Every structure is written in structure tokens, then in C-alpha cells.
Amino acid sequence: MDLRKLILVLTFLGALVPFANTFYASYTVQRQQLMDATLDSNYAYASKLAKSTEDFLQASQLQLAYTAQLLATQMDDVGRLGGEATRLRMMSKSFNSITIFDATGKVLATSPEALGLQGRVLNSEAVKAALREKRPLISAPYQSATGNFIVFINHPIVSPAGQYLGAVGGAIYLQKENILDRLLGQHFYIDGSYLFVVDRQKRIIYHPDPQRIGDFVENNAVVDRVAAGESGKGAAVNSHGVSMLAGYAPVASTGWGIVAQRPQAATLAPLTELMQSTLYKALPAVLLTLAFLLWSARLISRPLRLLADGARKMDDPASAGDIRSVKSWYFESRELKKAMLMGIDAIQKSFSKLREDTATDPLTQLGNRRRMDDALRTFESQANTFSVISLDIDHFKAVNDTYGHDAGDEALRCLAQCMREACRAYDVPLRVGGEEFLILLPSTTLATATRVAERLRRAVEEMKIPKVGGITVSLGVANWPQSSFDIEAVLKTADEMLYASKRGGRNRVSVRPSGSDAASVRGA
Structure with a gap:
């Protein structure tokens, strides 16, 4: 050219x-502003609806409490009980059905009567909990005796003398028209926005698509957080693979989580049109x-x-x-x-920076196998004696299985920090596998390296890790050329000593002195 x-x-x-x-x-910038505004709006809306739902539940319990007070002296009057159940259902419009049962769980009255429960003894978990606890309760969603997927809210009926007589309860049928539809069903837009409600088990108890009610939501970070009682906002992908911008808030008394979300594409659509218009208007000036x-x-x-x-x-x-x-x-x-x-x-x-990154483990910021190979080549070319400490975390799989991989990663990072603190400036701490680590100690005898390993073992044993608590490590020590004149054999010897520590009960340091076949084990 x-x-x-x-x-x-x-x-x-x-x-x-x-x-x-x-x-x-x-x-x-504008894209981020739009997304932030949508997230804030959905979070505010979810918080408002969570408060409204909480207020509704408290009001419902007050209605049941008032009815329970009226019925405390009328439990023998079946006709009066039936009339009060009908009055409560028709006047409050909060429940799909009302049930009054005695201290044995036997149904005394229902509304509507078509439920056919009169005289039956209820054995659902919600009724058992009401009889056992003898206090106001809101049940987890469950399948009722009549085949409905319901939430049951009850209040105990107590005589003036303080005797427990039974309870009055209202059921919300989650798969039929109910109060949650009226309370939450106004959040609809033509752009695909909607909200849904999950319980503590991440099971959907309200959704604009009735077919989804009762489904469990998996692999959704937003649902995981709100089911754990957190509130906030964030991006998520719904069951149809659509990217959504969600706000979420819990209902304090029940542990339910309300999620309001809007498609990200709908949020950004006006911006796309604006940028196209801007481009067309700016083009003449660009050409000039x-x-x-x-x-x-x-x-x-x-x-x-x-x-x-x-x-x-x-x-x-x-x-x-x-x-x-x-x-x-x-x-x-x-x-x-x-x-x-x-x-x-x-x-x-x-x-x-690229050369540095290729030799560094991204999780722990320790060296990786590339760094190990470079260090070993340097030691060999300089004929510099060195020792090797091989270690890994005891029962690390149990840490991951019990506390989750995030906690396991935190344990690895804490161990890495402990290794750095135990090392001198010219030592080379490395992560060579999942929970497998090495320390290369140049110009260090086998005895000195063993003392370093024991000091590191005690430091790890005393270390406290969030969620996990404590961990221990098993360590093996070898030296070049004291253990072998072949570097690969030295590394293998360190690994063998590590497994000797494992076999010896873990949380210990093992070393094979020169000319000895027996492992000398320190620590406990």
C-alpha cells in the first residue's frame, strides 16, 4: 500500500x-441507565406488593381472630357455626372457603357446604400443625383433601375459661380465582412484564399462567435469593430463556417471595430506536x-x-x-x-500482563503448573538445592457438599493466603490441582522445610473460614538432592509423603529421611 x-x-x-x-x-451509558431504572422500578413494585400482601395476611388473621372470638361460646350450635362461616367468606372475599373444626380436627362447619367435609376428621399437615401449635398459623402450600392446591390460614378458638376448642381457618385456592389474583394480578403490560410468587421451597404459588402454579423454579439466582429471605434486584433468565430485569422482596410472615420482572429487550427497545435516529442525523456531519x-x-x-x-x-x-x-x-x-x-x-x-496471567491460578492468585515448571528449570540450571512441600485439604469434597462450591472456593483462597504468609519472598507457592498445592523452597534443607510445613499445618488448623469454620491439611516434604537427584522423583516423593499423611490420620506432616523407607510423621 x-x-x-x-x-x-x-x-x-x-x-x-x-x-x-x-x-x-x-x-x-443510556443502556445502563434504562436497565438500572427498570431494576429500581421492579424492586420498588415488588417491595410494595410484598407489603400489601403482608397487610392482607395480617388483616385476614384479624378477621379470623374476630370470628374465633364470636364462636368461642357457640361451638355446640352447628347451624350458627355454618352461618358464621358463610358470613366470613362472603363478607371478607379473602378466602375461597372457610372451615371450622374442633380440638380433634373434626369439621363442624364449612362454607361453601358443597365441599362435603362436614363431620370428617382432617389430617392435613396444616390442620395437624394448628392442633399441635394452638396458635395463629399460615401454612405452606399443600394439596387439600378436596384436591385443591391451597394455603390455609387459621386462628384458634379458645373458650372464655382458656380451653382450646378448635380453630377457624380460611383457604386460598392457588389454582383458582383467589385474593392473590386481585391483589397481584394488575401487573400486566403488553411488553411481557409480569410478576410471580414463590414459597420458601421455590415453588410457584402465584403466576399469571395458572399452569405454572405448583412448579418448582430451578437455576434462577433471583428466586434463590428471594426464597432465602433476601430483597433486591438483578438480571435473570426465565423458563422460556428470556433475559429479564427483576426486582424481588420477601413477605416477612410467610417467607414467600414476590418477583416483578420485565424483559430486557422491552426495556432497551426505545433506546435502539433513539440510537438509529441519532445515527441518521449525525451521518451528514460525519461525511463532511x-x-x-x-x-x-x-x-x-x-x-x-x-x-x-x-x-x-x-x-x-x-x-x-x-x-x-x-x-x-x-x-x-x-x-x-x-x-x-x-x-x-x-x-x-x-x-x-498476559505472561503473568498464564502462570497464575485465577482463583487463588498462586502460581500454576507453568510457574512451577519455570521455577524448577531455574533451580536446575543454577544447581540450586530446594525442598518441596506438597499439601491438600482434608475432606475437601465434604466442604463442597456441605457448604457449597462458593464456600469451597473461599476455603481455597484462605489457604492460599495462609501459604503466602508462611512463605519467604523467594519461595514459590503453587496451586497444581483442585485442592492440591505445592510450595517450592529454594536453598532450603529437608529439616527446615519440615519445620515450615509443620508451622503451616498449625496455622491452617487455627484459621477460621466464613461458613466453613475450620479445615486441616495433610502435607508431605521432600528435598532435592537429598530425597533424589531426579526432580520428578522428588515431586513424586513429596506426593507419596502427602498420601502417607492421609493414611496416617490426616492433619499431619510426613517426611522420608534420606536412606529411610519409613515415613516420619509429625502433627496430629
């Missing part, structure tokens, strides 16, 4: 790159600017030619000196020269 064509290319880049960067930055730059490019050929020669070899460390020697006699070429020098500096820093 000749110089003129190169100048033209640079001219186009000089005009288009800033415009594209500004356009992209504007889009990114390009024409002016093309004309101006004829005046800057010599400095740009020299800079272009330097640009072709920017990965060469000597190119920075060549570019600095270019006599840039006008502002634009000086700025381009400065930018190229900055680019060279950034490239060289990126290469250095």
Missing part, C-alpha cells in the same frame, strides 16, 4: 473511530468531516510516512526509539506520535 492510500485509511480511522467510540459510549480530512491529509505526508514505517513494527521494542526520532512539525502529527508511543507502551504492558 502506497503512502497516499495509507494516509486515506488513517484519515478515515481518525474520523470514524472517535465517532464510533462516542456513539458506543452514549449507547452503553471526512471530506475535510481527506483534503487535509495531503499536507501531512512526510511525518505520517515515517510514523507509518514505525507503526508496522510496533511490537518491536526498538520501534519506540524510531518513532521518537520523527520530526513532527505540526500539532496533529505530534499528537499521533504521542498516541503511537502510548500504544506501544500499552502493548508491551499487555504482553507482560
Whole structure:
């Protein structure tokens, strides 16, 4: 490519790159603002509905408490009980059905009577809990004796003398028209926004699609958090694979979680239209600017030619000196020269960072096997004696299974920090596997390395880790050339000593002295 064509290319880049960067930055900022506003709105809406639901549940319990007070002296009057059950259901509109039962769980009255429960003894978990606890309760969702998926709210009936007589309860039929529909069913938009409610077991108890009620929600971070009693906002993917922006809040008395969400695509649709309109209006000015730059490019050929020669070899460390020697006699070429020098500096820093990253374990920030190989080559080339401490976490699978992989990762990071604190500046701590670690100690005898290993073992045993509590490690120690003149054999010996510690009861240091077949075990 000749110089003129190169100048033209640079001219186009000089005009288009800033415009594209500004356009992209504007889009990114506005996109984030829209997403944040939607998340805040959904969080506020979910919090409001959680409060409204909590208020409804408290009001329902007050209604039941009032009815229980009225019935305390009328438990023998079946007709009166039936009338009161009908009155409560018709006046409050809070429940799909009302049931009054005695202290044995026998149904005395229901509304509507078509339920056919009169005289039957109820044995659902909700009724058993009411009879056992003898206090106001809101049940977890369950399948009732009549085949309905319900939530049962009850209040005990106590005589004036304080004797427990039974309870009055209201049922909300989750798969039929109910109070939750009226309370929560107004959150509908044509853009696909909706809300749903889950219980503590992440089972859906309200959803605009009735077919989803009773389903369990899996692999949804937002549902996991709200089912755990947290409130907040975040991105999620629904069961149809649609990216959603969700706000969530728990209902304190029941542990239910309300999630209000809107499709991310619907949130960003106005922004896409706005950016297209902006692009069309900005295009004439961009074209005029390009024409002016093309004309101006004829005046800057010599400095740009020299800079272009330097640009072709920017990965060469000597190119920075060549570019600095270019006599840039006008502002634009000086700025381009400065930018190229900055680019060279950034490239060289990126290469250095890349080399560092390839030798570093991303979780613990310890060295990896590449770092180990480099260190061993250095020790071998310098004929430098060194010791090896091989260690891994005892029962680490149990940590992951009991507390989760996040807690397991935190345990690995804490162990890595403990290793760094136990090491000297020139020691090489490494992570070589899942929970497998090495420490290379240059110019260190077997006895000294064993003392370091024991000190590290005690430090780990005393360390406290969030959620997990404490862990222990088993360690094996070897030395080059005391254990073997072959480096691979030294590493293998350290591993063998590690497994000797495992077999010996874990949480200990094992070392094979020179010329001995027996492992010497320290620690307990």
C-alpha cells in the first residue's frame, strides 16, 4: 500500500473511530441507565406488593381472630357455626372457603357446604400443625383433601375459661380465582412484564399462567435469593430463556417471595430506536468531516510516512526509539506520535500482563503448573538445592457438599493466603490441582522445610473460614538432592509423603529421611 492510500485509511480511522467510540459510549451509558431504572422500578413494585400482601395476611388473621372470638361460646350450635362461616367468606372475599373444626380436627362447619367435609376428621399437615401449635398459623402450600392446591390460614378458638376448642381457618385456592389474583394480578403490560410468587421451597404459588402454579423454579439466582429471605434486584433468565430485569422482596410472615420482572429487550427497545435516529442525523456531519480530512491529509505526508514505517513494527521494542526520532512539525502529527508511543507502551504492558496471567491460578492468585515448571528449570540450571512441600485439604469434597462450591472456593483462597504468609519472598507457592498445592523452597534443607510445613499445618488448623469454620491439611516434604537427584522423583516423593499423611490420620506432616523407607510423621 502506497503512502497516499495509507494516509486515506488513517484519515478515515481518525474520523470514524472517535465517532464510533462516542456513539458506543452514549449507547452503553443510556443502556445502563434504562436497565438500572427498570431494576429500581421492579424492586420498588415488588417491595410494595410484598407489603400489601403482608397487610392482607395480617388483616385476614384479624378477621379470623374476630370470628374465633364470636364462636368461642357457640361451638355446640352447628347451624350458627355454618352461618358464621358463610358470613366470613362472603363478607371478607379473602378466602375461597372457610372451615371450622374442633380440638380433634373434626369439621363442624364449612362454607361453601358443597365441599362435603362436614363431620370428617382432617389430617392435613396444616390442620395437624394448628392442633399441635394452638396458635395463629399460615401454612405452606399443600394439596387439600378436596384436591385443591391451597394455603390455609387459621386462628384458634379458645373458650372464655382458656380451653382450646378448635380453630377457624380460611383457604386460598392457588389454582383458582383467589385474593392473590386481585391483589397481584394488575401487573400486566403488553411488553411481557409480569410478576410471580414463590414459597420458601421455590415453588410457584402465584403466576399469571395458572399452569405454572405448583412448579418448582430451578437455576434462577433471583428466586434463590428471594426464597432465602433476601430483597433486591438483578438480571435473570426465565423458563422460556428470556433475559429479564427483576426486582424481588420477601413477605416477612410467610417467607414467600414476590418477583416483578420485565424483559430486557422491552426495556432497551426505545433506546435502539433513539440510537438509529441519532445515527441518521449525525451521518451528514460525519461525511463532511471526512471530506475535510481527506483534503487535509495531503499536507501531512512526510511525518505520517515515517510514523507509518514505525507503526508496522510496533511490537518491536526498538520501534519506540524510531518513532521518537520523527520530526513532527505540526500539532496533529505530534499528537499521533504521542498516541503511537502510548500504544506501544500499552502493548508491551499487555504482553507482560498476559505472561503473568498464564502462570497464575485465577482463583487463588498462586502460581500454576507453568510457574512451577519455570521455577524448577531455574533451580536446575543454577544447581540450586530446594525442598518441596506438597499439601491438600482434608475432606475437601465434604466442604463442597456441605457448604457449597462458593464456600469451597473461599476455603481455597484462605489457604492460599495462609501459604503466602508462611512463605519467604523467594519461595514459590503453587496451586497444581483442585485442592492440591505445592510450595517450592529454594536453598532450603529437608529439616527446615519440615519445620515450615509443620508451622503451616498449625496455622491452617487455627484459621477460621466464613461458613466453613475450620479445615486441616495433610502435607508431605521432600528435598532435592537429598530425597533424589531426579526432580520428578522428588515431586513424586513429596506426593507419596502427602498420601502417607492421609493414611496416617490426616492433619499431619510426613517426611522420608534420606536412606529411610519409613515415613516420619509429625502433627496430629
